[in-house]
Amino acid sequence: MSRRRTQPALTTTSFALLSHLALRPWSAYELAVERVRYFRYFWARAERGIYQELKRLDALGMVTAKKEYRGRRARTVYSITPAGVAALRDWLESPLAPISLEFEALLRVFAAPLGTVDQLKATLEKVRGAVAEMTAFNDAIVQEYLDGSAPFQHEAYVRTLVVDFLTDWMATIERWVDRTVAEVETWKDLSPEGKQERVRARLVAARSRRD
Amino acid sequence: MSRRRTQPALTTTSFALLSHLALRPWSAYELAVERVRYFRYFWARAERGIYQELKRLDALGMVTAKKEYRGRRARTVYSITPAGVAALRDWLESPLAPISLEFEALLRVFAAPLGTVDQLKATLEKVRGAVAEMTAFNDAIVQEYLDGSAPFQHEAYVRTLVVDFLTDWMATIERWVDRTVAEVETWKDLSPEGKQERVRARLVAARSRRD
DNA sequence: ACGCACATGTAAGCAGTTACATGATTTG
DNA sequence: CAAATCATGTAACTGCTTACATGTGCGT
Numbered sequence: 001m002s003r004r005r006t007q008p009a010l011t012t013t014s015f016a017l018l019s020h021l022a023l024r025p026w027s028a029y030e031l032a033v034e035r036v037r038y039f040r041y042f043w044a045r046a047e048r049g050i051y052q053e054l055k056r057l058d059a060l061g062m063v064t065a066k067k068e069y070r071g072r073r074a075r076t077v078y079s080i081t082p083a084g085v086a087a088l089r090d091w092l093e094s095p096l097a098p099i100s101l102e103f104e105a106l107l108r109v110f111a112a113p114l115g116t117v118d119q120l121k122a123t124l125e126k127v128r129g130a131v132a133e134m135t136a137f138n139d140a141i142v143q144e145y146l147d148g149s150a151p152f153q154h155e156a157y158v159r160t161l162v163v164d165f166l167t168d169w170m171a172t173i174e175r176w177v178d179r180t181v182a183e184v185e186t187w188k189d190l191s192p193e194g195k196q197e198r199v200r201a202r203l204v205a206a207r208s209r210r211d
Numbered sequence: 212m213s214r215r216r217t218q219p220a221l222t223t224t225s226f227a228l229l230s231h232l233a234l235r236p237w238s239a240y241e242l243a244v245e246r247v248r249y250f251r252y253f254w255a256r257a258e259r260g261i262y263q264e265l266k267r268l269d270a271l272g273m274v275t276a277k278k279e280y281r282g283r284r285a286r287t288v289y290s291i292t293p294a295g296v297a298a299l300r301d302w303l304e305s306p307l308a309p310i311s312l313e314f315e316a317l318l319r320v321f322a323a324p325l326g327t328v329d330q331l332k333a334t335l336e337k338v339r340g341a342v343a344e345m346t347a348f349n350d351a352i353v354q355e356y357l358d359g360s361a362p363f364q365h366e367a368y369v370r371t372l373v374v375d376f377l378t379d380w381m382a383t384i385e386r387w388v389d390r391t392v393a394e395v396e397t398w399k400d401l402s403p404e405g406k407q408e409r410v411r412a413r414l415v416a417a418r419s420r421r422d
Numbered sequence: 423a424c425g426c427a428c429a430t431g432t433a434a435g436c437a438g439t440t441a442c443a444t445g446a447t448t449t450g
Numbered sequence: 451c452a453a454a455t456c457a458t459g460t461a462a463c464t465g466c467t468t469a470c471a472t473g474t475g476c477g478t
Contacts, residue, residue: 011437012315019322029457038321042314046439051459053438073446075457085325092319092326096337099345099384102311103253104223106373108303110249111230113369114296115303126307134310142414157406158324160413161394162317165387167417172383173310176376183372195368202371203353206378222465240429257467262431264465284474286429428474439464447456 010062013053015091016043021063021080022088023152028054028076034151041134041166054078062087109180113190120184128177135170142167221273224264226302227254232274232291233299234363239265239287245362252345252377265289273298320391324401331395339388346381353378 010018016039020026026034031054032047039045054076057063062084066077080088105127112120144150145160152159183202187195221229227250231237237245242265243258250256265287268274273295277288291299316338323331355361356371363370394413398406 012318013437015322016318019318019325022322022325027457028459032457039318042312042317044311045437048440048459049438051457055459070456071447073457088322088325092322092330092334096319096334096341097313097315098255099316099338099341100255100311100313101253101380102308103376104308105310106253106376107223107227107230107250108307109369109372110366111226111233111299111303113366114230114233114299119303123303123307127310130307130310142418145410146414154403154407155321155324156410157403158320158401160410161320161391164390164413164417165314165317165384167421168383168387169312171421172379173376176379179375180372190369192365192368196365199356199367199371202375203357206375207353210378210382224465238429239431243429256465259431259468260466262429266431281428282475284429424478425476427476430473431471433470434468436467437465440462442461443459445457447454449454450452 010057010060010087010091012043012097013045013049014057014062015088016045017050017053017057018062018080018084018088021078022085023155025066025077025079027068028078031078041138041169042162057084115190117184117187117190120190121181124177124181124184127173128181131170131173131177135174138163138166138170221268221271221298221302223254223308224256224260225268225273226299227256228261228264228268229273229291229295229299232289233296234366236288236290238279239289242289252349252380253373268295326401328395328398328401331401332392335388335392335395338384339392342381342384342388346385349374349377349381 016035017031020031020034028051032050035045035047035050054063054065058065058078061081063078063080066079067074068077069075105123108123109120141150141163145153145156145163150156150159183198227246228242231242231245239262243261246256246258246261265274265276269276269289272292274289274291277290278285279288280286316334319334320331352361352374356364356367356374361367361370394409
């Protein structure tokens, strides 16, 4: 007799999948690819996990699975059930998960005085590279919507609200890297001497950038 | 005989703790509070987990624990070891974890056409509230640095680089909410009609905001 | 006397990742 | 005929959260 009830509740990841399935049936493979494409920058999950999650949704009656064949290659096509649609609608009213950011480079800036100026610069350059990749990806999406060639173009009126955010978000990181590299370029070492004077200007500038 | 070697490697969370311990000894409680204060917006972890992580760092020889008493109330004070410092320095050169954002509201925007305009507005208002809290917290930190009253003021020259990012990041979310609420206010329902025309303008504006 | 801040821990569980595993079809 | 892409799954593990649990000391 177990003291805990194991409520196999749906997670936000479940709803991410269900919101795709609400538009049309998808194979697990298609979803893995598409989900990576659309959600990688604000709800990233490993491709592999999607197969498990879909089986779980099937077991919970949120989707139905159907094996299809192309030649002798099988694929499992999932469709949303009325229960799945109902769950999705309920989710739209449920409490919102807190915004969560994991940005290891900021942690390294904190610890930077233990290392070298070159290490700090290298960290910043890695961020620059990562953002460049993100931006290239995002720009391609923007272009698709401008061309009218994006999948689900009829959903563009809501989806571009997301693209709008992402464009700004990436630019925010990029600009921070630029400012910070410019500052660190003037440093010969990581001692506080001669560096504390700029603190006030930096904070005031950040504040005024906001207004 | 197990086939896997369980390498109890240090995680980024370990280094977050070690980077505080590199400055001075801390009690577990102090760290729980301080870490929440400083890292909550770019490397959030549950307070409770810090006690476990510190024990693990102790077992790995990265820190030493010492029981102290104030009256009969005990507290465990942790100090970093030379091995801990060495590990921290190595980390500064190791590969950087990818930037990871979890922003459920964007997922709900994707799924918005299944629900109502009011639900979408409510979601955006929740984000606005969350950002207001973040901003208030951040503003207090900024003020401390300006007053010179922040803990570890001598580290301000690096720490304010982080504060600089955070200020911009929060403003980015806020401005997106403002833009998006303004758009959604003009909507009577969630059909695509009459809404697709603004897509191009939105994408072009986002692009030009960046340059 | 009560409530808040100080102070610490454990056990169970879970969401998600990673490594391992297999095979079919298309394209160059 | 090799490589890329299509296509799917499982077992083990792990980092972290949550619920549960237990006190002390101080201020009002």
